[in-house]
Amino acid sequence: MAELPGLADDRALLGRTSTAERVSDILRNRVAEGYFPPGTKLSEDSIGGALGVSRNTLREAFRLLTHEGLLEHQLNRGVFVRVLTVEDVEDIYRTRRLVECAVVRGLAARPRPLDGLAAAVAGGLDAARRRAWAEVSTANIHFHRELVALSGSERTDELMRRVLAELRLAFHVVADPRLLHEPYLARNQRLLAILEAGDFREAERELARYLDDSLHGLVEVYGRSVRG
Structure with a gap:
């Protein structure tokens, strides 16, 4: 599993009440900062491990950010940061x-x-x-x-x-x-x-x-x- 040390630093932001909304806030900020550039495939294992959250929580966060237009799900390929037209x-x-x-x-x-x-x-x-x-x-x-x-x-x-x-x-x-x-x-x-x-x-x-x-x-x- 690839290490994401910068993202692991955000783990403390989750506190003891980890939710998909908080995870989506962290990922939204990281996408906005360019930590995950457009076109990047997001690894559930790497991100989930860095933040210490479950796969289900992470998938719900991905769903929220997909709805916002920041991510996109590509069939049989995974979740990617969107490249705007x-x-x-x-x-x-x-x-x-x-x-x-x-x-x-x-x-x-x-x-x-x-x-x-x-x-x-x-x-x-x-x-x-x-x-x-x-x-x-x-x-x-x-x-x-x-x-x-x-x-x-x-x-x-x-x-x-x-x-x-x-x-x-x-x-x-x-x-x-x-x-x-x-x-x-x-x-x-x-x-x-x-x-x-x-x-x-x-x-x-x-x-x-x-x-x-x-x-x-x-x-x-x-x-x-x-x-x-």
């Missing part, structure tokens, strides 16, 4: 545009503190100075999660957590993460400044342009990557 990426962005723009629109009636957004911007700039482009990607995801959190809705937070985890499957296929993420450091700063100024109508317009440009850029580089 370009159409999947486009659909993810349709969802993002609907949700994120609606959140910004709603701030006009119910402004919220922007500390989380500011921290995500600072984290991205710090990672860029260190040329840690994977961390820049993570900071950008945090920026958008903090943006959605301004809705004050746990259900919306949960929806976008899953959507953004799925989006990171595409990021892990792109060969040059700097090319993908660096341009949005400045755009995150600009969007934050507009929100801090209280111009929520302009912020919504800026966010819509931002997401459209992000989609077009990602589709271009992602399409080349998956085609080889």
Whole structure:
């Protein structure tokens, strides 16, 4: 059985109440981090052994993540981390545009503190100075999660957590993460400044342009990557 030392470190997170939901949380985070890249076959023996969970618990966690679109079951082959199609990426962005723009629109009636957004911007700039482009990607995801959190809705937070985890499957296929993420450091700063100024109508317009440009850029580089 192959050893998975990094994943074994997560075993402590399960505590004494190991459940499929907790296992799926751990695996979701690991997939989002690129620990299991797209196309990876997931070994029940290795993962179950690393986490110390039963085969039935692990299979239920796989089922949950398959439902979320992070994994796929291939008949007679096993369970794999999904490789998104370009159409999947486009659909993810349709969802993002609907949700994120609606959140910004709603701030006009119910402004919220922007500390989380500011921290995500600072984290991205710090990672860029260190040329840690994977961390820049993570900071950008945090920026958008903090943006959605301004809705004050746990259900919306949960929806976008899953959507953004799925989006990171595409990021892990792109060969040059700097090319993908660096341009949005400045755009995150600009969007934050507009929100801090209280111009929520302009912020919504800026966010819509931002997401459209992000989609077009990602589709271009992602399409080349998956085609080889």
